[in-house]
Every structure is written in C-alpha cells, then in structure tokens.
Amino acid sequence: MNCSLLVSRLMPGIAVAVFLVACASGPPPRDWQMNAKGSLERALNAYLTGNARVEVQEFQRARGEIAKTGRADLLARAELMRCAARVASLEFDECEGFVKLRADTDLPERAYADYLAARISPQDVALLPPQHREVAAAGSAAAAALQRMQDPLSKLVACGVLFQFGWVDDRVVALAVDTASAEGWRRPLLAWLHVQARRAAAAGDIDAAERLRRRIGLVQGDAEFGITAP
Numbered sequence: 646m647n648c649s650l651l652v653s654r655l656m657p658g659i660a661v662a663v664f665l666v667a668c669a670s671g672p673p674p675r676d677w678q679m680n681a682k683g684s685l686e687r688a689l690n691a692y693l694t695g696n697a698r699v700e701v702q703e704f705q706r707a708r709g710e711i712a713k714t715g716r717a718d719l720l721a722r723a724e725l726m727r728c729a730a731r732v733a734s735l736e737f738d739e740c741e742g743f744v745k746l747r748a749d750t751d752l753p754e755r756a757y758a759d760y761l762a763a764r765i766s767p768q769d770v771a772l773l774p775p776q777h778r779e780v781a782a783a784g785s786a787a788a789a790a791l792q793r794m795q796d797p798l799s800k801l802v803a804c805g806v807l808f809q810f811g812w813v814d815d816r817v818v819a820l821a822v823d824t825a826s827a828e829g830w831r832r833p834l835l836a837w838l839h840v841q842a843r844r845a846a847a848a849g850d851i852d853a854a855e856r857l858r859r860r861i862g863l864v865q866g867d868a869e870f871g872i873t874a875p
Contacts, residue, residue: 681710685723692730693798693830717749725757732761733801735808735836761802763809777803785812788820797824801833808840818844835864 688703704727711720724742731738743750743758756772759765760781765773770781779790780803787807794800804821807813818841825834842857 677710677713681707681723684710685726689726689730689798692727693734693828693832695831717746718751718754721746721750721754725754725761728758728761729802730798732805732809733798734833735805735840737762737805737809760806763806774799777806780806784810787812788814788816791817791820797828800824801830804837813840815844831864835861838864 684703684707688700688707691697691699691703704723707723708720711723721743724740724746728738728740728743740758740761743754747755747758752769753772756765756769757774757777759769760773760777765781770778773781776790776794776796776799779793780787783790787803791800791803791807794803801821801824804813804817804824807817818837821837822834822841825831825837838857838861842854842861845853845857
C-alpha cells in the first residue's frame, strides 16, 4: 500500500505517524489504525459540515480504537485534531481532552496546543509545523503567509489563531470565508460570515452587511442546523 493513501488532513500541521505506517515496503496497517483513521475523518467532516451528533459518535469510536494501544500520546494527537477544527470555526475552549493527556505528550504537540490557544511562546515557534511556524512568526503581517498555505483546513486553523490574537483584517476574514465556502464547510463558513457581517456594519457599509446576512440565511437553510454565531 502506498503511503499517500493514508495521508489525510486529520490534524492540520501535526505529524500523524500513527496512521502513516503502511508504506509500499512495510506491513499492512493494523485494523485499529484503519478504523481510527476512518472514524477521525468522518468525525472531522461531520463537525465541519455541522452534524454534531455524527461528530460525537465517530470521535468516540476513534478514541476507542486508539485506546486499545494504551498510547496516551496518540490519543492526545486525536484530541488536538478535534480542537483544531473548533479553532477553524471560531469556537474556542481549553481543549480539555488534550489538557488531560498533556503530561504524556512531546514538545511539538504541546507547542501546537499552545498555538491553537494563541499563547505560543516565541521560543516554541520552531516546534510548530512549517506552515504554522511561518504564520506564528509573521504575527500581524501573516496575511501573505496564509495565502501560501495549501491545505484549506490548516489555513482556517491559522485564521482562527490570528483571530484570537486580534491580528485579523478584512483580507484574512475574506480568505477564511472563501476557503470554507469552497470546501462546503458550513460551520466555519457561518462563523466567519458573521464576523464579516459585523465588520461591514461597523464600517457603515449597510448594503454589504445586509448582503452578508442574506448569505448567512442561505447557508443556514433551516432551523434544525443548530449553529449559532460565535
């Protein structure tokens, strides 16, 4: 099996070596690895598209598969994936699942968790994945670095981090909206559209604000979607 078949966007910018074990010259992946990978992918997609019930179910399945190994560090990486998706959607919390496992993780995972919480120390920036390292180092001038990011989820995560730092301008907001829209990810799209609408209203651009509110209504579709503005 070719390694590329197991590459995914499970954890933006964090090495997922646990899932990248089945190279052409190596043994086939274990059942728990394939099961965990599939469940994590489905959980991530469900969250980003707004299906909270499926996200919870699939993530619990993934946790169960990973727990079979007794590897707290691998479980912590899965928790980071979940937290990263929330940051991309402007839903900020303490990432409690990771916090409980932090003592059993390595420095790069801890640095990434701090980055997601917008409290990365300058000396730890070098521990981040390259694309996030560039954004963290650029600070308030990170718009150009964001444009160079290829993975859409990593890009949205970086936008969410910059939002927490207060380093978001109209270009960053528009980039986040366009990225989420292109992927059909309703949850982050709604979050960033609300930000864009508030900024338009604050700038006195009533026409733009009303246009964005109509777009928000289109994305929401019906009352059952259950997503509220951040």
